[in-house]
Amino acid sequence: MEQQNTDIIQGTLDMLILKTLSLEPMHGFGIARRIEQVSRGVFKINPGSLLTAFQRLERLGWLDSEWRQTDNSRRAKFYSLTRAGRKQLEVETADWNRRASAIARLLKAEA
């Protein structure tokens, strides 16, 4: 918990949400938790940004939402990936890999 948190890199939150949801439908807190855990606490999720991003992605047609019972029988809003969302994830992943490898090459060249 003491380690340094970083805000999500600008513009990547959508991709991280889509990626996380590509495994299974989840509710908001679950997604935030998963991102924090998988990134080993490097990325810290702001709930306001996250929940607003859900609204945006839903309107773009990439997510569907549904109120469901959780394991401990509470009501929560679960998000799942649509077909368009899956396609968008591929696009964004490819785009990200292209950029990341370019930056990696540049940094190596500098050194």
Next chain:
Amino acid sequence: MSLWRQITRGLRVLAHRAAADSDVTDEVQHYFEQTAAALEAKGLSPGEARRAAGIELGNVTVVREQVRSYGWENMVETIFSDLRYAVRRLCQRPGFTAVSLLTLALGIGATTAIFSVINGVLLKPLPYPHAEQLVALWQTAPGVNIKDLNLSPSLYFVYTDENRVFQDVSIWTDATSSITGLAEPEEVPVLLTTNRLLPILAVQPALGRAFTASDDDPTSARTVMLSDGYWKSRFGGDRSVLGRRILVDGNACEVIGVLPPSFRFKDRKISLILPLRFNRSETRLGNFSFQGLARLKPGVTLEQANTDIGRMLPMASEKFPPPGGYSKKMFDDARIGPALKWAKDDLVGDIGDTLWVLMGTIGIVLLIACANVANLLLVRADGRHQELAVRAALGAGYGRIARELLLESVLLGVTGGALGLGLAYGGLRLLAASELPNLPRIYNIGIDPRVLAFALGISLAAGLGFGLIPVWKYARPHLANALRSGGRSLSRSKERNRARSILVVAQGARVDLIGQLRSDDPHLPGPAPRRPGIL
């Protein structure tokens, strides 16, 4: 698809605001509880876990507002609530509102009425396909001091045979003929023309056939076409009228066709069309008592056509002999030259200048009306000075206050414009009913989409125009000053009166200007208008 989703989702939120809000509340709440639960699982007490979650995530309400404010529908909602507020404020001051609306309605109504006259008379094309190709065949004869010389049969033949610029040439004149043999003998207005006129106007008969070249032959049987109105009133719209003979000036003419109801020729009321049956071999120079209408080939300019006419004019005296008692030299001395006019200009005449000057004058009247309303608004904004300052102090943004003030004035402008449109409509009905003799194309004047767009445009412009003055003065926060002066601990600052002084000076200047225009221009409404028919 996603645009569709944007719209439907937004509309759903607007329709079920409470449900959408409670969804957001529940979701945020769930998120917080889960965070607290996770902390509890790490060994914190329930109370500590809740506090830690609050510290980690921030204020619940702020998060909720952030999520809730996503989407275009929130913009719509704030504008609607501002609009409701503006309506309520206007209703609270019925006196101010009534005076402003009346002023604006008169200003916008008068401007719209004049614009629809300009639109109908000057801007709309003639009611024929490609009316921009139609030219009236005028000549000029400086040698005998005739500026506008009509068309003669000999010139008509020369133009028809020799031109390089026209698709078609026709010659016409109007007259009255007496019709006998029907119920009552009567005099009716007729159009005499060659068979090419209707093709030039692209008019097809509604019934029967149009004229052909043989109808123009003086040795052929006489024929006639009926106007729709004449056909319906005299023959009850009977289709068996084709082939019947009617006596026109004592000559039996066979009815060969009926014109469509939409047919109009200039501003003339016409009951019958009769062929002009020139005998070419007896045609002489002279007899400039006809009018010509021709259709230019696509892309030909008026100058090119005039040049071509200039080339053809000398041919007339080679082809046709002068009438008895005249010599060729007399025609040469007249120095006949080309002077084509666009058919629309020929119809409208020189009324265009008058109408535009009138429009300018009315525009100035509208500006004065706006200045008056702006003044009233300023006085009102003065009264709200302190309220606005307090709101700015509490965090209302410049944009929000400006939008609210502007919305109020635009609301006034548009409502005034709607009332003005009603006034304009009534005024135009009166104008049409009065059948003022001198206004061409009067049947064409009315409220059409272009007039509506114009009225909306000037209403918005007026609303924004006089609304910007209070915005410029008050939405800018001079907080301390405003708060104090509202409490009367300062003497009234000079700046408060400056805007109003500017308005008064500007208004005075405009009144002077109108006075000048009135005394300079005889076209303007004044004690003795030169053209009483127009005003």
